[in-house]
Amino acid sequence: MFLLKLGLVATSVLLASLAARRYGHGVAGALAGMPVIAGPIMLFVLVQQPAGHAAAIALATLVCLPATIAHLVVFALCATVGAPWWAGLAAANTAIVGGGWALAQLTLPAEAVYALALMAPAVGLLAMRHCARRAGSGPPVGGPVAIPRSELAWRVAAALVMAAAIMLGADVLPVMVSGLLLAIPIAGNVLPCFTLPRHGAQATVALLTGFVRGLFGFAAFFVVLHATLPGAGKAIAACAALAAALSAALAVHLLHQRLARR
Known part of the structure; x- marks a missing residue:
């Protein structure tokens, strides 16, 4: 089971990196988010733990979501002031x-x-607009990105190390700590550390x-999962949560495309 979880992490980071290769930094970030x-x-937690414990972790993750947004904004701000990747990483995780x-x-x-959890991404987008202005003008960053195969391997390896620590902790630590660990963006830690030194601040902000x-x-x-778990079974709650995530992602993508065309 643990190896299966790590395989999912490796796959997600690899897919995000390949998306950057084909479609650009913004699409890679959206997929990773x-x-x-x-x-x-969380679905593995549902299988292994009582529904009440899983619901508590889901709520704790939502509580920490504004801090996740702060993590991403702080990293972007550090990139715009010329800080190296390791300084941005340290500041973002402190946040x-x-x-x-x-x-x-x-x-x-x-x-x-x-x-708060549903409003936090909207506030984060406003902050990112400020970061984009601070990053200044330069070559377009919306197209395909050159990522060497060796870097793909390093990205996956870094994500696996971080994911292993988070998964081991989420199974044994208190609920609030587990929620915070799940809110830490693994790809949000790994991908910008490679993007900033190779592609610069503009690409990192994108x-x-x-x-x-x-x-x-x-x-x-996580909102739908927590809201449906008390009255529905685990399977129904999981399916409803997945459907909500995909619906929200599609709606935001379509809105972003419409605004971009304007």
Whole structure:
């Protein structure tokens, strides 16, 4: 089971990187922002744990989602001021751990958590527009991206190491800590660290902006999962959550395309 989880992580990071090769940084980020890693991990939790425990982890993940947005925005801001990738990585993870801890101290009803989680990506997109302006003008970053095969291997290896630590922790640590671990964007840590030194700040901001767009689907997945688990069975809740994630992703993609044409 553990190896299957790692295989899903490797596949998702590889697919996002291949999407960047074909369609550009923004599409890669949007794909990585979807719950392609946290979703399957959560489904495994559903199989292995009682429904109440899985619902608690889903809610804890939603509580931490604004901190996930802060992680991506902080990394983008660091890229725009010329910080190296390792400084952006350190600052971004400080933001998500500190922000996640602060949010965990709040006692909010589930409805308020839903609202914050669904609003956070919209706020993140506004912040990313500011980052894009700070990044300045340069060559277009919307087309295919050259990524050597050796770099693909390093991306996957880095994601596997990080995913292994998160999965092992999510199974044994308290619910709030498990939720924070699931909210940490594995691809959001790995992909910009390779994008920034090779392709620059503009490309990194485009990648992270796409990632924020993908988090609309992430939020929809966990909101629907938590909302349906008490009254429905695990299988129904899982199917409803997956359908919500795909619907949200499609809606955001179509809206983004329409705005881009305008």
